Amino acid sequence: MDNKRASKTGNKSILKNTISLLILISAGLLFSRVVFSNILATSGQRLSAANLKAKILQEENQKLENRISQLNSLGRIEKIAQKKGLVRTENVSVLVSPGPIAKR
């Protein structure tokens, strides 16, 4: 009789623990779901912003590259040189380094 009562009490305790565990798991999953949904909901916005930022940076990079090549253009440099009164020299000497002694 005592054994039966003890067994019943044991079963109740297991059931209680199982239910508690299930409630805990459910709560955990629910919380995860909320967190995950929240991340998903805001990530789209973040992705859009990142895409836009990347595009702006790429455009800025292209603009700067174009500006550099424009400033480097030979036509522009020649115009500036003429404006500043620079003239082409007629007397250019090219110095050639002598070869190694063993080769001479």
Add this chain to the structure above:
Amino acid sequence: MSNKRLILIEVAIFLFAAVIIGRLFYWQVLKHSDFTVVAKTQLENTVQIGAKRGKILASDGSILVSNKKVYLMYAILPDIKKLKREDETYDEFSSRLANKLTAPLLVEALGKKEKVSIFEKDRLWDEIRSRIAFQLKQPKLIWVPLAKKVGEETRTRIEKIGMKGIGFEEDTDRFYPEGSLAANLIGFVGSDEQGNEKGYFGLEGHYDGKLKGRSGTLIQEVDALGRPILASSPEGLGALDGSDLLTTIDRSVQFLTERKLVEGVRRYGAKAGVVIVLDSKTSAVIASSSFPTFNLLDPASSSTDYYKNLGTSEVYEPGSTFKSITFSAALDSGAIKTDTICPCKGPIKASGYEVQTFDNKYHPNSNVTQILQHSDNVGASFAAQKMGTDTFLKYIRDFGFGTQSGVDLQGEETGIIKELGDWHDIELVTAAFGQGLSVTPIQMVNAMAAIANDGLLMRPYLVRKIKGPKDEIEFKPKEIRRVIGSSTATIMKQLLFAAVEGGEARKIIPYGFRVGGKTGTAQVPIAGKYSTKTVASFVGFGPLEEPRFAMIVALFEPSASIFAAETAEPLFFEMIKELYPYWGIPVQN
């Protein structure tokens, strides 16, 4: 409950279930494809991703062609109409608005032109203004385009006007930091029949497939507000940007030759001119200039005749420059030796025609050096006759005449070399001094480069690397064939050096540049007869001891003097006078 009532309920339930099943079947099976489309449009956002066109770079990596952001300017007519005053007619209204919008657009259009007369300015104003006024008057449309390829500065200026209903849509356009430099080499980008971008002429035309890349689509799941959802990875075909072309063009040499060519064409009153500079060891194209040329910023404003690259597409009779090929062939085949003496006493006869020298003066008992120095047609004919047609024609073809050189530019011509059966005595002797056959400037300079390169003919090329988003292709110099022996090439270099040093122009060319080459003054055939018009050219290489370059200067129909020794040759030396210090080649005192 009686059986009847039970059966009635069963039937009712069955019918109800059947209706539901039937309806579900209708929506889910029969209408499946329709709803899939509706669901896709609500759930998915398809983004068209345009591929960026590749850049064209000079040999030092500096930019010759790149891309820039431009805009399509449009008007939303219902918004625009709100600006109409009650006291004005619709014509007056559209005209008033068009006047406001035209000014900034005109500034941009003028910036693309090289020189604009007052007449041209007025014409442009009228053209832009009337186009805008016409579009603003469209009665049944809501959205109308007003101007294409509008720059950022112009957009800012127009936005400052503060006109409601005017909008801008992003687009791209080619950007040329060096202006129209190397226009004939680069080509331009226009539209094909479907309105897609397409490269025409030059590198843009030849490498269009590589440059344009591949546009793509991106399918992304979106939320109710149209923002992308990260739950699934985007599907679709990604865009593949176009590849960049790293060319062999030396920006400084290109700039110099272009400037000098324009000066030369104007000074000598020529109809056109061309300069090509090759690396004599590899046949890499260092520079190639044609004049007249077109405005890269506004190709439509130039004549279509100016689009082609004269260096590869102009076919002309080479005249005496071809004697360098004749004597290379004659010496290499053993038909003559350097000490072979030509009687050269007077005109010779072939197929009933009389062949004379250009000045009708004769130099009896000339050797090869003297024949080249005097540019003696009779002497060259003598060498050709010694070889015979078969041998001479074989060498002509081996040097690359009559076939495309293989240079990577659109629109290359082959020149005209007759088939063996069509050669008679007269063809043999005239070909010896460059008449009766046609070549292109690139063929001629490449043949000279082969002589300078110890007899090895290389394939001329312009692109040394294609840099794609995923891979790189590198092009190495490519040998076509050996055309003459190394020893013949050495002799020819000496002979061509002597031809320059002792030639007609020896008194006007600067000393010490150690250049080998040959002039050519070829009469232009018109309607089967030779006219008084000429093509004056000089093709040479230098320095003699260790050639680094081969260059051709050709002037078409010069009027100041018809002779190459007084036009093309001095222009050639003007250029190398500046190129030697740039390349660090010493000049002998």
